[in-house]
Amino acid sequence: MVDHAYLENFKYKHRNPYHEKLTEFSEFVMRDEEAEVHKGKWNSDVFKRDARLVVEVGTGYGHFMREYCENNPDVNFVGMDYRFKRSYELCKKLERLKIDNYRYLRAKGERISFLFEDGEVDTLLYFFPDPWPKKRHNKKRLFQAPFLQSAYQVLKPGGRMFIKTDHDAYYEWMCEVLKDQDQFTISMQTADLWNEQQDHFLASFQTKFEKIFLKQGINIKGFELISKKGSH
Numbered sequence: 504m505v506d507h508a509y510l511e512n513f514k515y516k517h518r519n520p521y522h523e524k525l526t527e528f529s530e531f532v533m534r535d536e537e538a539e540v541h542k543g544k545w546n547s548d549v550f551k552r553d554a555r556l557v558v559e560v561g562t563g564y565g566h567f568m569r570e571y572c573e574n575n576p577d578v579n580f581v582g583m584d585y586r587f588k589r590s591y592e593l594c595k596k597l598e599r600l601k602i603d604n605y606r607y608l609r610a611k612g613e614r615i616s617f618l619f620e621d622g623e624v625d626t627l628l629y630f631f632p633d634p635w636p637k638k639r640h641n642k643k644r645l646f647q648a649p650f651l652q653s654a655y656q657v658l659k660p661g662g663r664m665f666i667k668t669d670h671d672a673y674y675e676w677m678c679e680v681l682k683d684q685d686q687f688t689i690s691m692q693t694a695d696l697w698n699e700q701q702d703h704f705l706a707s708f709q710t711k712f713e714k715i716f717l718k719q720g721i722n723i724k725g726f727e728l729i730s731k732k733g734s735h
């Protein structure tokens with residue numbers, strides 16, 4: 504069964520006080536469907552400059568987003584997460600940044616193909632997705648065929664997706680999902696990032712959740728995927 508958030512006529516439905524409070528940050532935050540009008544026009548209409556478009560799903564408290572945007576002023580960055588209070592806490596911190604190369608969406612990762620035009624995105628980032636460990640909840644995992652199809656659609660030919668996870672079973676799940684697809688080449692795969700791939704981009708930073716997992720002695724797993732678009 505396809506999650507209805509992938510469907511054209513999907514509408515966000517919720518009642519959450521933080522949804523309204525997010526309007527305090529309307530300079531850089533968009534909520535729910537608001538951002539979908541910018542599909543295909545992020546660089547020209549939103550950022551008003553040509554630059555690499557980097558999109559992060561599951562931004563969380565935004566430690567990576569803030570550091571990355573400050574260190575990479577030449578990149579246009581869109582972060583997104585669907586948790587309300589967490590989004591609000593993040594926006595309070597974003598407000599203090601002295602940079603303008605990012606936007607934040609209170610939105611679902613399932614909507615990327617409604618948020619971005621085919622081939623609009625250079626890089627997709629997805630760090631420590633919720634693992635949904637119980638068998639009956641596995642179907643809620645974002646990393647499965649419909650998401651990969653959407654990622655393939657929005658990425659440019661040769662565009663990259665970077666993933667990290669702490670969770671062994673989700674990592675195995677991702678390996679299985681990747682076996683069944685022909686949209687991405689796996690250019691890097693590791694079950695122990697910090698011992699096996701110290702020179703890789705994924706080992707150039709630690710997210711908030713990653714620090715916690717590393718303290719617990721958990722090996723970080725990860726992938727770099729390259730879109731095969733244009734090479735079939």
Ligand SMILES: C[S@@+](CC[C@H](N)C(=O)[O-])C[C@H]1O[C@@H](n2cnc3c(N)ncnc32)[C@H](O)[C@@H]1O
Pocket residue numbers: 560561562563564565583584585586589610611612613629630631632633645710711712713
């Ligand atoms: C474990 S946290 C990791 C946060 C951050 N990436 C980090 O590493 O510190 C996972 C985040 O993904 C968000 N998330 C999970 N599923 C999502 C979805 N389908 N769309 C958007 N965000 C999602 C959750 O709300 C949560 O903030």
